[in-house]
Amino acid sequence: MRRRRRWRLGRSESGPEEFSSTSIFITPMLDMSFQILAFFVFTFQPTPPEGEIPIGLTSGAAAGEQAAQDPKQTAAPGLPRLRPYVSLRADGAPGGALGRMEILFQGQRILVADSDGPAGAGPKAIPNLRTALLGLRRQIRLDPADPRSLSLSVQFHPEMRWGDVVRLLDACRRMTDEQGQAITLFPQLELEPFK
Amino acid sequence: MAAAATSDNLEINLTPLLDLVLQLIMFFMACVNFVSEQYSRNVWLPVAESAQEILPDLADERIVINVELAWTPIRDDRGEVVLDPVRKQPARQLLQPRTYRIIVLGENMIQFTDREQRVGLFQAQRKLRDLAGDLRLLLKDRPYRGQKLVLAPGAPIPVPVVFRVDEEVPGGLVLELMAQCRAEGFGDVRIDGLMPEGGR
Numbered sequence: 602m603r604r605r606r607r608w609r610l611g612r613s614e615s616g617p618e619e620f621s622s623t624s625i626f627i628t629p630m631l632d633m634s635f636q637i638l639a640f641f642v643f644t645f646q647p648t649p650p651e652g653e654i655p656i657g658l659t660s661g662a663a664a665g666e667q668a669a670q671d672p673k674q675t676a677a678p679g680l681p682r683l684r685p686y687v688s689l690r691a692d693g694a695p696g697g698a699l700g701r702m703e704i705l706f707q708g709q710r711i712l713v714a715d716s717d718g719p720a721g722a723g724p725k726a727i728p729n730l731r732t733a734l735l736g737l738r739r740q741i742r743l744d745p746a747d748p749r750s751l752s753l754s755v756q757f758h759p760e761m762r763w764g765d766v767v768r769l770l771d772a773c774r775r776m777t778d779e780q781g782q783a784i785t786l787f788p789q790l791e792l793e794p795f796k
Numbered sequence: 797m798a799a800a801a802t803s804d805n806l807e808i809n810l811t812p813l814l815d816l817v818l819q820l821i822m823f824f825m826a827c828v829n830f831v832s833e834q835y836s837r838n839v840w841l842p843v844a845e846s847a848q849e850i851l852p853d854l855a856d857e858r859i860v861i862n863v864e865l866a867w868t869p870i871r872d873d874r875g876e877v878v879l880d881p882v883r884k885q886p887a888r889q890l891l892q893p894r895t896y897r898i899i900v901l902g903e904n905m906i907q908f909t910d911r912e913q914r915v916g917l918f919q920a921q922r923k924l925r926d927l928a929g930d931l932r933l934l935l936k937d938r939p940y941r942g943q944k945l946v947l948a949p950g951a952p953i954p955v956p957v958v959f960r961v962d963e964e965v966p967g968g969l970v971l972e973l974m975a976q977c978r979a980e981g982f983g984d985v986r987i988d989g990l991m992p993e994g995g996r
Binding site: 627628630631634635637638641642645650651652653654655656657658697757758759760761762763764765766767768770771774775792794795 | 811818821841843846847850863961962967969986987989
C-alpha cells in the first residue's frame, strides 16, 4: 500500500531526496474567520443613509443684518442679500402640526388649498403647494445670475414640529411629475423668523 | 484493496469555504457604518426626500449639532422592547416634562426642559460663540482644505454646521440656534434628514 507523503517545512533528516513541505494548516485561520464573520453578522445594523439640505438664513432680525436699501439692487459679495421673489408663510396647528399656508408673490397672497382645516393642513395640502409652486416656477425662470429666482423664503410657526418643517422644505425644493421626472422648484431655501 | 488504498486520502478541501468566508467578511466590513462620535443615535431624524448625499470628504469636516429629546423605549408585558413598525427601531416614549438635549461636536451636552428653554438656549448660544472663537484661532494658523485662509474678524467661517434635529422638536428652537450660528459667522448651515429607500 502506498502511503501519502506528508509535506513538511525545512529539510528532512532522512536525506535530500525527501520533499520539503508546503502544506499550510488553515484550520486556525478558518476558526478566526468564522469568529470575525459572526461578529459582523451580529453587529450589522442596516440604517438608512443620511442626506443634507443646504439652508440659508435671510437678512433680517435672525441674522442681524440690514435689509437692502434699493429693491432693484442685485446681490453682490459684501452686500446684504435681497429677498427672493417668492415667500411661503406656514402657520401652525394644534399639536405643532402644519397649518394654513400662504404663498406671497408680487404683493399677492395665494392660499394653498386644503391647508386651513380646523385640525391643520389636510393630506392634499402638500401636493397642492407643489402644484402652486410649479406654476410660479414657470413664470420665474431659473436664472443663476439672479439669486432671487433660485431662492424661496420660508416662514414657519415657531411651535411647528421639525418633522413638518422638513416636510415643508422638501415640498419646496423638488417634485416629481406624472412621468416620474424630477423637477427642481426652488433649489435654495432661506429660513426667516415668523411674523 | 483499492478501497483501502484511497481511504487515507479522504480530506475536505477547505479552500473554497475559506474563500467564501473571507468574501463575506469583506462584505460586512464594507457595509459597516462607521458612525462618527458627533452623531447621536437618539435623534429621530425626519425623512427628507430632497436631501443630497453627503460627500465622503466632507463627512468628517462638519460641526454637527444634535438637538434631541430624552426618551425611554416602550416595552411590552414581557419586558421586551417594542419595535416601531415604520422606523424599524425601538418605539419610544418621550419623557415628561419634555426634556431637550443639545449636543455640540459630540460632547458639551446642554439639557433643559420646556420651562427652562430660554436658559438652555442661552447656554447653547454661549457654546456656539466659544466654538466660533476657537475655530477662528485654529484656522488662523492651519490650512483648511488645502488652502490658507485669511480670517478677518467677522469674516465667515468656512466650516459647515449641520443640524441633526429630532422630528418632534419645535422648529422655533432650531431657528434660534441657526440664527446664532449665522451671527457667529458660520455661513454654511445645513440640515440632515433620512434619505428614502434607494436614496439619491
